[in-house]
Amino acid sequence: MNIALAAYIEFERDLEHADCFDPAFLSWTTDAEGARAEVLSLSGRIAALPVQRREDLPLKRSAILTRAVIESATEVAFTDLHRLLGTHAELFACLDAGVTVIRTRQMLRICHEQIDAIAELGEFNDPVAAWAEQSSDAEQSALIAACAI
Known part of the structure; x- marks a missing residue:
């Protein structure tokens, strides 16, 4: 998933630097x-x-978070979800020891860096959000419950 996520981020960055409404860039949008x-x-x-190993849990949770972040409808929802990496870091980390854990930590680090990169994309900046009230904790709580597998 990390490779696909990196490609998605690069395509979105390319679109931010181009006139995505110009027909010449239609293939970029596609x-x-x-x-x-x-x-x-x-x-x-x-x-x-x-889940087959303990190391699978943070990977699975990170995949769920990645999907939720990308599909978030508003900047407020996006921010609430993105904040989970810090406020509930233990759900998205592998705290054990061993060779498998080292590789898992590397995959998690890359995934979390890419989620941070998504936060920098203009696609997730909602100008209307500045006028919106704070969202309820319902969406964040639902994801936390899903991640607490």
Whole structure:
């Protein structure tokens, strides 16, 4: 999923630097939409897989969070979800020891860096959010409950 997520971020960055409404860049938009669909598909498949090792839990939770962040409807919802990496870091970390854990930590670090990179994309900046009231904790609580598998 990390490779697909990196591709999605790059396509979105390219679109931010181009006139995405210009027909010359139509294929860029198509590529970005395809990359987004690929990330959502992979994150959904990861979330559906059974947990076989303790190391699978933070990977699964990160996939669920990635999907939720990308699909968030408002900047407030996005911010609430993105904040979970800090406020509930223990759910998205692998605290054990061993060779498998080292690789898992590397994958988690990359995934979390990419979620941070998504936060920098203009696509997730909602100008209306400045006027909106703070969201309830319902969406954040629902994700925390889902992650507490």
